[in-house]
Amino acid sequence: MNKPEMIIFDNGHTLLYEPDWNSERGNRAIFEYISNNPNGVTVEEYAKMCSEVFGKIEEIRRTQNCDFPARTGQKIIDGLLKIEFSLTPLERETVFWTAASNGAVMPYADKMLDYLNKSGIRTAVISNLAWSGEALSERFDRLLPNNKFEFVITSSDYMYRKPSRVLFDVALNKAGLSADKVWYCGNSITADVEGAHNAGIFPVLYEGGETPGDISPYSAQNSGIKVDFDYLHIHDWMELISVLEKI
Numbered sequence: 001m002n003k004p005e006m007i008i009f010d011n012g013h014t015l016l017y018e019p020d021w022n023s024e025r026g027n028r029a030i031f032e033y034i035s036n037n038p039n040g041v042t043v044e045e046y047a048k049m050c051s052e053v054f055g056k057i058e059e060i061r062r063t064q065n066c067d068f069p070a071r072t073g074q075k076i077i078d079g080l081l082k083i084e085f086s087l088t089p090l091e092r093e094t095v096f097w098t099a100a101s102n103g104a105v106m107p108y109a110d111k112m113l114d115y116l117n118k119s120g121i122r123t124a125v126i127s128n129l130a131w132s133g134e135a136l137s138e139r140f141d142r143l144l145p146n147n148k149f150e151f152v153i154t155s156s157d158y159m160y161r162k163p164s165r166v167l168f169d170v171a172l173n174k175a176g177l178s179a180d181k182v183w184y185c186g187n188s189i190t191a192d193v194e195g196a197h198n199a200g201i202f203p204v205l206y207e208g209g210e211t212p213g214d215i216s217p218y219s220a221q222n223s224g225i226k227v228d229f230d231y232l233h234i235h236d237w238m239e240l241i242s243v244l245e246k247i
Contacts, residue, residue: 008125168198
């Protein structure tokens with residue numbers, strides 16, 4: 001195991017999580033910015049259309065392993081309801097997302113990133129996400145203000161979803177590094193561990209919970225999946241610091 005020059009991270013339940021998620025709250029926050037509504041669409045009608053459109057998009061995401069930007073879904077909804085909003089696409093993403101859940105930091109993720117920054121280990125993000133890289137970057141800057149992520153890649157900006165190696169190869173090109181100099185950390189064996197390994201990147205499986213000492217509720221997705229290659233398995237970001245200090 002060689003010390004990495006860069007560590008790339010997943011987002012959800014790896015660096016951040018979304019307590020008290022409420023899409024209705026997000027829809028109501030967005031609806032305050034409606035600027036053209038000739039047919040008098042109500043917030044309830046808007047929410048129903050959002051559920052239908054994004055439900056169909058989610059089906060495609062999961063079955064075809066490709067992604068569509070949330071902005072595309074928003075355009076479809078606006079066109080079907082004949083409504084307009086006084087927000088830029090990025091503002092619309094962030095207004096909804098922040099209202100639906102303000103977001104929170106996984107235990108010790110901030111301390112771990114501070115350690116990597118001080119150690120000169122570069123950092124970045126690859127996430128399967130309907131939100132744009134711009135919106136996720138804004139969230140990181142708000143919740144992890146000391147981050148020094150060189151780039152933030154979301155699947156909706158590139159169509160491909162992990163475990164496709166396309167996102168990993170794009171990241172390596174952005175970093176200007178060969179795969180053997182990079183680690184990738186995420187909470188899914190299929191998307192993150194196998195995806196990183198297939199791109200030649202050393203994988204780290206993180207299964208920490210939302211409070212220190214807890215196991216992630218998402219660890220069930222990894223149950224019974226066996227791999228025939230080496231990877232690091234941790235349950236706490238302080239563990240990662242300990243491993244790096246021993247190399």
